[in-house]
Amino acid sequence: xxxxxxxxxxxxxxxxxxxxxxxxxxxxxxxxxxxxxxxxxxxxxxxxxxxxxxxxxxxxxxxxxxxxxxxxxxxxxxxxxxxxxxxxxxxxxxxxxxxxxxxxxxxxxxxxxxxxxxxxxxxxxxxxxxxxxxxxxxxxxxxxxxxxxxxxxxxxxxxxxxxxxxxxxxxxxxxxxxxxxxxxxxxxxxxxxxxxxxxxxxxxxxxxxxxxxxxxxxxxxxxxxxxxxxxxxxxxxxxxxxxxxxxxxxxxxxxxxxxxxxxxxxxxxxxxxxxxxxxxxxxxxxxxxxxxxxxxxxxxxxxxxxxxxxxxxxxxxxxxxxxxxxxxxxxxxxxxxxxxxxxxxxxxxxxxxxxxxxxxxxxxxxxxxxxxxxxxxxxxxxxxxxxxxxxxxxxxxxxxxxxxxxxxxxxxxxxxxxxxxxxxxxxxxxxxxxxxxxxxxxxxxxxxxxxxxxxxxxxxxxxxxxxxxxxxxxxxxxxxxxxxxxxxxxxxxxxxxxxxxxxxxxxxxxxxxxxxxxxxxxx
Amino acid sequence: xxxxxxxxxxxxxxxxxxxxxxxxxxxxxxxxxxxxxxxxxxxxxxxxxxxxxxxxxxxxxxxxxxxxxxxxxxxxxxxxxxxxxxxxxxxxxxxxxxxxxxxxxxxxxxxxxxxxxxxxxxxxxxxxxxxxxxxxxxxxxxxxxxxxxxxxxxxxxxxxxxxxxxxxxxxxxxxxxxxxxxxxxxxxxxxxxxxxxxxxxxxxxxxxxxxxxxxxxxxxxxxxxxxxxxxxxxxxxxxxxxxxxxxxxxxxxxxxxxxxxxxxxxxxxxxxxxxxxxxxxxxxxxxxxxxxxxxxxxxxxxxxxxxxxxxxxxxxxxxxx
Numbered sequence: 001x002x003x004x005x006x007x008x009x010x011x012x013x014x015x016x017x018x019x020x021x022x023x024x025x026x027x028x029x030x031x032x033x034x035x036x037x038x039x040x041x042x043x044x045x046x047x048x049x050x051x052x053x054x055x056x057x058x059x060x061x062x063x064x065x066x067x068x069x070x071x072x073x074x075x076x077x078x079x080x081x082x083x084x085x086x087x088x089x090x091x092x093x094x095x096x097x098x099x100x101x102x103x104x105x106x107x108x109x110x111x112x113x114x115x116x117x118x119x120x121x122x123x124x125x126x127x128x129x130x131x132x133x134x135x136x137x138x139x140x141x142x143x144x145x146x147x148x149x150x151x152x153x154x155x156x157x158x159x160x161x162x163x164x165x166x167x168x169x170x171x172x173x174x175x176x177x178x179x180x181x182x183x184x185x186x187x188x189x190x191x192x193x194x195x196x197x198x199x200x201x202x203x204x205x206x207x208x209x210x211x212x213x214x215x216x217x218x219x220x221x222x223x224x225x226x227x228x229x230x231x232x233x234x235x236x237x238x239x240x241x242x243x244x245x246x247x248x249x250x251x252x253x254x255x256x257x258x259x260x261x262x263x264x265x266x267x268x269x270x271x272x273x274x275x276x277x278x279x280x281x282x283x284x285x286x287x288x289x290x291x292x293x294x295x296x297x298x299x300x301x302x303x304x305x306x307x308x309x310x311x312x313x314x315x316x317x318x319x320x321x322x323x324x325x326x327x328x329x330x331x332x333x334x335x336x337x338x339x340x341x342x343x344x345x346x347x348x349x350x351x352x353x354x355x356x357x358x359x360x361x362x363x364x365x366x367x368x369x370x371x372x373x374x375x376x377x378x379x380x381x382x383x384x385x386x387x388x389x390x391x392x393x394x395x396x397x398x399x400x401x402x403x404x405x406x407x408x409x410x411x412x413x414x415x416x417x418x419x420x421x422x423x424x425x426x427x428x429x430x431x432x433x434x435x436x437x438x439x440x441x442x443x444x445x446x447x448x449x450x451x452x453x454x455x456x457x458x459x460x461x462x463x464x465x466x467x468x469x470x471x472x473x474x475x476x477x478x479x480x481x482x483x484x485x486x487x488x489x490x491x492x493x494x495x496x497x498x499x500x501x502x503x504x505x506x507x508x509x510x511x512x513x514x515x516x517x518x519x520x521x522x523x
Numbered sequence: 524x525x526x527x528x529x530x531x532x533x534x535x536x537x538x539x540x541x542x543x544x545x546x547x548x549x550x551x552x553x554x555x556x557x558x559x560x561x562x563x564x565x566x567x568x569x570x571x572x573x574x575x576x577x578x579x580x581x582x583x584x585x586x587x588x589x590x591x592x593x594x595x596x597x598x599x600x601x602x603x604x605x606x607x608x609x610x611x612x613x614x615x616x617x618x619x620x621x622x623x624x625x626x627x628x629x630x631x632x633x634x635x636x637x638x639x640x641x642x643x644x645x646x647x648x649x650x651x652x653x654x655x656x657x658x659x660x661x662x663x664x665x666x667x668x669x670x671x672x673x674x675x676x677x678x679x680x681x682x683x684x685x686x687x688x689x690x691x692x693x694x695x696x697x698x699x700x701x702x703x704x705x706x707x708x709x710x711x712x713x714x715x716x717x718x719x720x721x722x723x724x725x726x727x728x729x730x731x732x733x734x735x736x737x738x739x740x741x742x743x744x745x746x747x748x749x750x751x752x753x754x755x756x757x758x759x760x761x762x763x764x765x766x767x768x769x770x771x772x773x774x775x776x777x778x779x780x781x782x783x784x785x786x787x788x789x790x791x792x793x794x795x796x797x798x799x800x801x802x803x804x805x806x807x808x809x810x811x812x813x814x815x816x817x818x819x820x821x822x823x824x825x826x827x828x829x830x831x832x833x834x835x836x837x838x839x840x841x842x843x844x
Contacts, residue, residue, distance in 0.1 A: 118608025123598030
């Protein structure tokens with residue numbers, strides 16, 4: 001994580017294998033979808049020149065498809081076609097259709113009426129007129145459409161990595177989540193080059209005279225098929241199990257890199273976005289995924305967290321962190337916040353997240369139900385002895401914790417509360433804290449260590465062995481640097497985790513990551 | 524050769540062609556003349572089924588054309604379009620060979636025929652590998668004609684074939700057209716709105732108006748025996764020129780006096796029109812031209828004044844309208 005100093009070229013040569021695979025997948029995706037789009041679009045375009053009354057309808061539908069945002073279109077595909085290449089190809093194909101249909105239609109209707117009449121008058125059949133006159137004369141316009149479609153496809157194919165179809169998007173989006181500029185560029189530059197190169201090559205074809213175009217058009221299907229096949233080369237090797245990791249997980253030391261270096265785990269891996277990963281695991285498209293150990297979806301989809309027996313995932317124990325001057329100002333605060341300490345285990349937190357994320361209960365209700373069950377809930381005192389400002393990040397777990405703290409303070413002290421929830425990511429909420437906009441919020445030890453303190457790799461390695469050493473380190477450093485105090489941990493550890501379907505894990509007798517490795521290596 | 528009976532074609536409420544019947548004899552050059560919208564082109568296009576009539580019959584060589592597959596029918600009829608309709612993606616040679624290729628002629632035969640036509644149309648073989656866009660309008664129109672003639676079809680349909688050409692090019696093509704032996708034995712139906720052209724090229728003219736044939740006759744009959752005011756009015760503006768073109772020297776023979784002095788050695792046939800004879804005058808004082816009567820082999824040498832006075836006498840003998 002602290003290795004950003006390497007140059008782009010170093011990064012690219014280091015990742016040459018992956019870059020090659022991604023580029024091939026990218027080209028493959030682009031051309032498989034383009035090939036199918038031509039197979040559909042060209043005849044359809046020709047057909048609507050013969051049935052002018054439906055041409056408006058067909059072009060209109062293709063136009064509407066084009067306006068659907070790419071991510072949304074990919075999203076629509078998942079329930080229908082699952083994840084991977086299929087939905088990505090269908091989505092790309094839909095984008096490629098409009099330029100191909102429209103240009104075929106425009107090209108053919110644009111052929112000089114006199115020339116067509118001459119062809120008919122000489123006794124050519126309908127098909128002869130089409131193949132000998134209309135198509136050759138419309139070819140430059142049709143090729144322009146295919147050229148547009150190709151460039152669109154190269155661009156949209158970067159999004160295919162969201163649904164585990166691979167391509168250069170893996171680097172681009174991985175780089176964005178890891179804030180790794182080299183990684184972004186390693187994906188973006190080749191993608192841009194592909195677009196420029198294909199655009200240029202097709203522009204050359206377009207400029208050829210009709211005779212030579214004939215030749216090109218004859219070899220084009222072969223070429224398209226060859227380019228399409230590139231997609232399948234990388235995925236030709238598989239494995240017993242398939243893993244789906246987020247782009248961020250792929251690039252982190254406390255993620256896939258650690259799995260490889262510390263466990264020596266070799267698993268067929270595809271990159272996928274967090275949003276569809278859990279569902280894909282449930283639907284058996286993926287066997288192993290990276291996730292968060294307290295995510296509500298664990299419960300929703302019956303997933304089992306594999307034990308990290310070599311401790312590569314640093315602990316992410318949650319605890320409230322409070323401004324030291326706020327603790328002085330509100331003497332009752334520390335005691336009250338610590339009421340929650342140690343009460344919420346991983347499984348309880350998962351359960352609570354499940355209630356908000358999947359049962360769609362409000363965080364307030366979930367918080368109150370929990371406090372009542374722990375006999376910590378008390379009616380509000382409507383205190384007037386000052387206002388405590390609570391912050392939270394922008395996800396469900398933080399909302400629940402903020403609500404609990406708010407209720408505890410209102411019920412157990414004479415302070416009032418103002419809640420500033422949804423303060424974006426770590427940086428925003430922490431800046432709000434150091435700028436005296438909020439008094440406390442729940443934070444995680446791992447985040448404190450890696451994101452806020454940005455501890456050197458060596459320190460991180462030393463601390464990873466136990467949860468207490470990490471906690472002690474961040475507590476000491478925060479107090480020293482920011483005058484912020486870490487109170488007692490709440491109990492759960494929302495760390496990265498590998499997870500599998502519970503049933504499959506049981507069947508294969510896999511409980512730990514080492515078990516997983518052993519299973520993968522057994523014949 | 525071609526027999527058209529009660530042909531009708533309506534577009535919406537407009538009768539484009541309204542109950543037309545006519546016959547064209549073998550080897551005849553029939554010109555459909557009229558203003559735009561009179562139905563002449565629609566009539567022409569029904570002859571090779573580019574347009575299907577609403578009712579009526581067309582027989583070519585005694586065979587009803589509606590009973591033949593349109594593709595086969597068209598392959599047997601040459602067709603020349605106003606804007607030539609050459610395939611821009613084919614070379615000149617390939618354009619001419621379109622029909623032979625459809626008919627699967629062997630290559631040598633096609634090549635021989637193409638070369639022959641190129642020569643007859645006064646084009647050089649260098650053009651064979653050029654594309655139509657590299658040619659002048661007159662050359663393109665010749666290629667269009669060659670393409671229609673390549674299989675030597677007995678019937679040729681021409682839709683304003685010289686309409687897009689400038690005047691100079693047009694008159695030179697007219698001359699070639701009349702001289703081309705390939706065309707002499709063909710039955711030709713040509714559409715034009717150009718009265719001069721019709722008078723120059725037609726054996727008979729069918730003058731059309733509002734979807735009907737108003738008069739169908741030889742050019743001179745149209746001029747001197749118009750059936751109604753429409754026909755007279757149609758030709759009125761160019762009447763003098765048309766008369767000079769359609770009256771032949773033979774018609775004036777008796778009114779021409781021989782001056783006897785044959786200074787000029789050149790000899791004109793009496794079959795030409797007055798117009799063409801006039802074109803042979805260089806206009807210097809007391810100039811004469813020599814004319815030979817093709818039937819009697821009698822030769823007369825006449826001045827411009829004598830030719831004009833003979834024309835005037837001939838006119839005065841015509842029935843007064």
